[in-house]
Amino acid sequence: MSAEPRLVEVRKNVLKQNDLVARALRDRFRQTGVFAVSLVSSPGAGKTTFLEKTLKSLQPRAKVAALVGDLATENDAARLARSLAPVKQITTGTICHLEAAMIQNALRDWEVGPLDFLFIENVGNLVCPSSYDLGEELRLVLLSVTEGEDKPLKYPTIFNSADVAVITKLDLAEAVEFDAAAAHKNIQAVRPGMPVLSLSAKTGQGMDEFLVFLEAQRRRREAVRLMPGSGR
Amino acid sequence: MHELSIAMSIVELAAEEAALCGNAQVLAVHLRLGSLSGVVKEALLSCYEMACASTSLEGSQLLIEEVPVEVFCPECQARRRIASPQSLCCPECGKPCSEVLQGKELELAALEIKG
Numbered sequence: 001m002s003a004e005p006r007l008v009e010v011r012k013n014v015l016k017q018n019d020l021v022a023r024a025l026r027d028r029f030r031q032t033g034v035f036a037v038s039l040v041s042s043p044g045a046g047k048t049t050f051l052e053k054t055l056k057s058l059q060p061r062a063k064v065a066a067l068v069g070d071l072a073t074e075n076d077a078a079r080l081a082r083s084l085a086p087v088k089q090i091t092t093g094t095i096c097h098l099e100a101a102m103i104q105n106a107l108r109d110w111e112v113g114p115l116d117f118l119f120i121e122n123v124g125n126l127v128c129p130s131s132y133d134l135g136e137e138l139r140l141v142l143l144s145v146t147e148g149e150d151k152p153l154k155y156p157t158i159f160n161s162a163d164v165a166v167i168t169k170l171d172l173a174e175a176v177e178f179d180a181a182a183a184h185k186n187i188q189a190v191r192p193g194m195p196v197l198s199l200s201a202k203t204g205q206g207m208d209e210f211l212v213f214l215e216a217q218r219r220r221r222e223a224v225r226l227m228p229g230s231g232r
Numbered sequence: 233m234h235e236l237s238i239a240m241s242i243v244e245l246a247a248e249e250a251a252l253c254g255n256a257q258v259l260a261v262h263l264r265l266g267s268l269s270g271v272v273k274e275a276l277l278s279c280y281e282m283a284c285a286s287t288s289l290e291g292s293q294l295l296i297e298e299v300p301v302e303v304f305c306p307e308c309q310a311r312r313r314i315a316s317p318q319s320l321c322c323p324e325c326g327k328p329c330s331e332v333l334q335g336k337e338l339e340l341a342a343l344e345i346k347g
Contacts, residue, residue: 003347005345011341012249015238188328189318
């Protein structure tokens with residue numbers, strides 16, 4: 001042992017603990033055929049209304065459940081429970097994002113039976129959730145028309161970490177003079193090739209297209225899962 | 233603001249690694265931080281001291297190397313450095329590049345230790 005200062009190489013991901021748990025969750029979801037979808041957005045972008053409609057629409061033909069993260073209150077879980085799907089609130093206290101271990105804990109002792117879809121509504125925040133893998137298959141980033149078209153440029157990291165962008169509150173687009181072309185351009189600038197869906201959960205406009213998209217994504221994943229030699 | 237919990241994860245990981253080196257004293261922690269990591273350098277630096285308080289890392293320094301975003305340009309078939317994460321386009325040909333090769337790092341690169 002030397003008394004001289006020396007440099008030792010480590011090269012380890014700081015969030016390796018989270019990533020390990022996320023990987024275990026993803027493996028488990030895949031093995032059991034659960035398609036996990038997470039939702040991120042700023043507060044008030046319409047995650048809960050959108051999720052409530054999605055749960056209701058999928059219910060007749062698929063087994064669905066939702067985990068919903070918030071700093072405080074169980075209001076969102078109560079709202080989502082109106083869809084009659086199993087819903088569990090994760091109250092994070094002072095933590096501004098969900099972490100993989102919170103998903104793991106919430107799923108423990110939660111008797112929901114086999115699922116086709118598990119939705120995970122993150123805390124309303126466009127910064128912190130981007131660093132944490134939750135084991136989801138698909139991450140949706142929501143952008144409401146009332147927020148302004150330049151949100152993707154202000155928060156490129158979260159848009160880059162997501163797989164699909166969903167423009168919400170389309171029924172208000174005209175009132176707020178929403179520039180759809182600019183929004184699409186900004187999304188493509190920070191995440192080239194990202195699929196974008198526009199809808200209004202309130203009027204139902206665009207919801208069918210979203211559900212078709214979602215079910216196609218799940219079928220595609222299932223085809224890979226059930227492929228001989230995929231090891232699953 | 234999640235930099236405090238990130239700083240605490242850094243301290244935890246560094247302490248684990250130092251323990252593997254015979255409980256050496258950590259003088260500095262070298263971190264590689266990507267511009268698409270979702271972590272802000274200044275905020276992380278200001279949280280670091282707090283995260284180190286009353287741990288074996290107390291008094292250590294956090295040295296951050298910023299890692300710029302690099303993408304693969306399908307048009308040029310080449311690795312390209314991007315000036316800003318607000319526009320993932322090839323600086324040479326202008327084509328959008330969806331494949332990010334680096335810039336998401338949040339990596340404990342090395343430890344400077346004594347003892």
